[in-house]
Amino acid sequence: MKVLGRLTPVWEALGAVLPLVKTVDDCEEVPTWKAVGAVLCEDLEAPWDFPPRLRAAYDGYAVDSASTPGTFRVVARVPVGTFPEVTLGKGEAAYVTTGAYLPDGSDAVVPQEAVEVRGDTIVVKEKYTPGKNADQIGEYVRSGERLLGAGTVITELDAAALLDVAITKVKVRRRLRVGVVSTGSELIVPGDPHEAAREVLRGKVVETTGTVIRSLLPPYVSLTGHAVVPDDYVELGSAVDRLLESSDALMLVGGTGPSEVDLFHEVAAGRGPRAYFRGLLMRPGRPTSLAVVGDKPIVGLSGHPVSAIHGYFRVVEPLLERMAGVARPPPRPFVHARLGSDVDAQMDLMLRVALRWEGDELWAFPIKKQQSTVTTSLLMSDGLAFLERGLTARGTPVRTLLVRGLRDSRRP
Amino acid sequence: MKVLGRLTPVWEALGAVLPLVKTVDDCEEVPTWKAVGAVLCEDLEAPWDFPPRLRAAYDGYAVDSASTPGTFRVVARVPVGTFPEVTLGKGEAAYVTTGAYLPDGSDAVVPQEAVEVRGDTIVVKEKYTPGKNADQIGEYVRSGERLLGAGTVITELDAAALLDVAITKVKVRRRLRVGVVSTGSELIVPGDPHEAAREVLRGKVVETTGTVIRSLLPPYVSLTGHAVVPDDYVELGSAVDRLLESSDALMLVGGTGPSEVDLFHEVAAGRGPRAYFRGLLMRPGRPTSLAVVGDKPIVGLSGHPVSAIHGYFRVVEPLLERMAGVARPPPRPFVHARLGSDVDAQMDLMLRVALRWEGDELWAFPIKKQQSTVTTSLLMSDGLAFLERGLTARGTPVRTLLVRGLRDSRRP
Numbered sequence: 001m002k003v004l005g006r007l008t009p010v011w012e013a014l015g016a017v018l019p020l021v022k023t024v025d026d027c028e029e030v031p032t033w034k035a036v037g038a039v040l041c042e043d044l045e046a047p048w049d050f051p052p053r054l055r056a057a058y059d060g061y062a063v064d065s066a067s068t069p070g071t072f073r074v075v076a077r078v079p080v081g082t083f084p085e086v087t088l089g090k091g092e093a094a095y096v097t098t099g100a101y102l103p104d105g106s107d108a109v110v111p112q113e114a115v116e117v118r119g120d121t122i123v124v125k126e127k128y129t130p131g132k133n134a135d136q137i138g139e140y141v142r143s144g145e146r147l148l149g150a151g152t153v154i155t156e157l158d159a160a161a162l163l164d165v166a167i168t169k170v171k172v173r174r175r176l177r178v179g180v181v182s183t184g185s186e187l188i189v190p191g192d193p194h195e196a197a198r199e200v201l202r203g204k205v206v207e208t209t210g211t212v213i214r215s216l217l218p219p220y221v222s223l224t225g226h227a228v229v230p231d232d233y234v235e236l237g238s239a240v241d242r243l244l245e246s247s248d249a250l251m252l253v254g255g256t257g258p259s260e261v262d263l264f265h266e267v268a269a270g271r272g273p274r275a276y277f278r279g280l281l282m283r284p285g286r287p288t289s290l291a292v293v294g295d296k297p298i299v300g301l302s303g304h305p306v307s308a309i310h311g312y313f314r315v316v317e318p319l320l321e322r323m324a325g326v327a328r329p330p331p332r333p334f335v336h337a338r339l340g341s342d343v344d345a346q347m348d349l350m351l352r353v354a355l356r357w358e359g360d361e362l363w364a365f366p367i368k369k370q371q372s373t374v375t376t377s378l379l380m381s382d383g384l385a386f387l388e389r390g391l392t393a394r395g396t397p398v399r400t401l402l403v404r405g406l407r408d409s410r411r412p
Numbered sequence: 413m414k415v416l417g418r419l420t421p422v423w424e425a426l427g428a429v430l431p432l433v434k435t436v437d438d439c440e441e442v443p444t445w446k447a448v449g450a451v452l453c454e455d456l457e458a459p460w461d462f463p464p465r466l467r468a469a470y471d472g473y474a475v476d477s478a479s480t481p482g483t484f485r486v487v488a489r490v491p492v493g494t495f496p497e498v499t500l501g502k503g504e505a506a507y508v509t510t511g512a513y514l515p516d517g518s519d520a521v522v523p524q525e526a527v528e529v530r531g532d533t534i535v536v537k538e539k540y541t542p543g544k545n546a547d548q549i550g551e552y553v554r555s556g557e558r559l560l561g562a563g564t565v566i567t568e569l570d571a572a573a574l575l576d577v578a579i580t581k582v583k584v585r586r587r588l589r590v591g592v593v594s595t596g597s598e599l600i601v602p603g604d605p606h607e608a609a610r611e612v613l614r615g616k617v618v619e620t621t622g623t624v625i626r627s628l629l630p631p632y633v634s635l636t637g638h639a640v641v642p643d644d645y646v647e648l649g650s651a652v653d654r655l656l657e658s659s660d661a662l663m664l665v666g667g668t669g670p671s672e673v674d675l676f677h678e679v680a681a682g683r684g685p686r687a688y689f690r691g692l693l694m695r696p697g698r699p700t701s702l703a704v705v706g707d708k709p710i711v712g713l714s715g716h717p718v719s720a721i722h723g724y725f726r727v728v729e730p731l732l733e734r735m736a737g738v739a740r741p742p743p744r745p746f747v748h749a750r751l752g753s754d755v756d757a758q759m760d761l762m763l764r765v766a767l768r769w770e771g772d773e774l775w776a777f778p779i780k781k782q783q784s785t786v787t788t789s790l791l792m793s794d795g796l797a798f799l800e801r802g803l804t805a806r807g808t809p810v811r812t813l814l815v816r817g818l819r820d821s822r823r824p
Contacts (some may be wrong), residue, residue: 004805012687022709031602031605031608032603032605032645033618033620035495042514048613050788052613052638057785071657074787078595079597079598080597080598080614080615080617081596081597081598081599081616081617082615084613084615099785100615101615110514119497122542139786140785140786140787141788147788147791148791152816153519153816155815155816156623156624157721157790157815158626158790159620159789160514160621160623160624160717160787160789160790161717161787161788161789161790162788162791163602163608163612163618163620164617164618164620164717164787165612165787166608166609166612166613168602168605168606168608168612168618169605169606169607169609178824180745184492185491185493186491186492186493186494187418187493190443191534191818193443193444193580194580194581196575196578196580197578197579197580198445200461200575200576200577200578200580201460201464201513201578202495203492203493203494203495203496203513204493204576205492205493205511206445206569206576206580206618208445208575209571209572211445211568211572212568212569212572215568226618233595240541259719267576289646305569305572305573305576305590309569327814328816328817330816330817331745331813331814331815331816331817331818332745332817333743333744333745333746334745334747334818334820335746335747335748336747336772336774336820360748360808360809362748373469373511373547373552374551374552375552375572375576375577376552376559376573376574376576376577377573378551378569378572378573379559379560379570379573379574380569395664396752396772397772399820401743402743403567403569404564404565404567404740404741404742404743404745405565405740405741405742405743405744406746408746408748408811
């Protein structure tokens, strides 16, 4: 790793680069059902009280509570989903189903099982108070209430909740456009499994790192393209230029090593970077590099999947969040697990760990094979634990990305 | 809820139903890159040692260690990705880049910076041992080594790891086929946001619950269809029959309530169920119902998103896992957080919670609005905490599904 020279701490490189990258400020109003995964532009406030009228909480009869107890003539039916066009007069009731709005002239619901039905009249024996057995006006949201903050990435659940109170459009930023270029003359994009196995056994490498990184991209990103090119400066340069034009950010996978075919350096240096960091203080992934060309970041990630994943979470995602204006990202399967041994590191680490429950505590034990070349060590891992450099004492909770679903120790 | 009668404990209903449902046993060999999300049929063992030959761990010169120290003539170049066709004779070396296989006649790599180059010869000053600076044969995997167990859902990372050692095909089960039917005469599938808002304010409901449930389906499931039908027994029945024919399992969303329009009951009862549970001991989601028609389960989920999510995780996912033969599911954003107050419940609960760090412990505090009708309470929640019935004491870690990304308290 001598060729890399001094490695820059990740926070230092990010601190220098973050102020230089452009943010996506274009906002547009879109239907709520198309906003899932997008970033909210501004704080979202409820435009009205919802429900806008009393709403039946039970199947039963809408009545004027002032006339209870008493006898009512059933003059209308208001199933959920219909608007109560009728206005009830004195001594009149309407049959309503759960969720239906109450007609004017009524303010309470007598549950079906609490009435005595005689032909088209019902007998209500008890006194009801106004609003009884109904969802109140504004019970779900009040006009002006802040529902979601600017920078929230809208989830499927958010969309459901907003649509439920008739918020059918929201202002979101356009998706961030990100391109991926995988470089390596050894890379193959396989077609036939038998032929691919033969080639790998003879020295080729199936392109997987770029594919893994693409699978990690958050929903507020749209992929502009994924080029796979050989280690050739001209081919790589033209792929970079082409993708950079249509992208807000670029990831260059491979070609970042200290090998003679160190292409990230040539690509970045040849494009007049405003900032440039070659090699970061992190392991795996020391060759992770970072440049800003114009106002667009180009991140160089290792060609090894495990190192590239480390680079993605340490460097790429903070950049994407900044550029996309994300304040509250969507969930990721990160847990906190107690580190199973003291770890003293000169670099930020990502350790492959086995996870085990001990009582009601989850523990993370680093597995033996931590070399970045040994991708198969992922198969034996339950998670990827992120540690900052310095001493992390045994028992410290460390942020750990689950590689598989975690079984609950206490679940039968 | 009187109409529901006795509610069955979830474990009891599942215990009765699980043995009756068919499992998907059809296995097929597919390219590894197409197996992501599928379930492995049988234990996967490495078919060979990998690497199959020594592999350079540095850029440098492949030599016969027995001849070190000494002078070598550089007779070949083996960049990574090419097969070393040459056999080195005595006193010969080959230039190799990181990851390249060593040619026959060599067993060690002298790093580039450790040699003195004189024209086409190099001078190696130190003694090298066999295998030095090379990845050993079988270092990543050994022939016969068990890599993944039957029932593992293959992730993008698994695929990368397998392809790295030339395992280019795997035996997986076919995807489980699942259909969704949303029922409700109040439901609209919106087109224009303005019109949709008007309709919701007048009593309609945008179909979102089925959409939310679809978004939860794991990758080993393929959706056969999502029908949205009114509360009409004939229309619903024909949608159910049509989808059931092409599906292994069905979810019926809405129509499970104790209302007069209780359609799940009619649908299930009319199809000669081998098992049938109407109403489960869980909240929200008491109307969650479960029937087995032939060997196919039909799960009735509430029309309220929050209740349906509860039903999905308590009832549907265990069923899907059983049917698909899943032993190790893919990760979900579940964490364990300490419950912020004593909760004593007669039913299995799913609570909307706010999550807060206190020191290095994550705590879950139930929010106030827990009514199933108040979908907007999701907007104020950080997570959904799953509690079993009985007493859960303050401080007990509870399994909690993250609604948004969790910020690490200790992250700068």
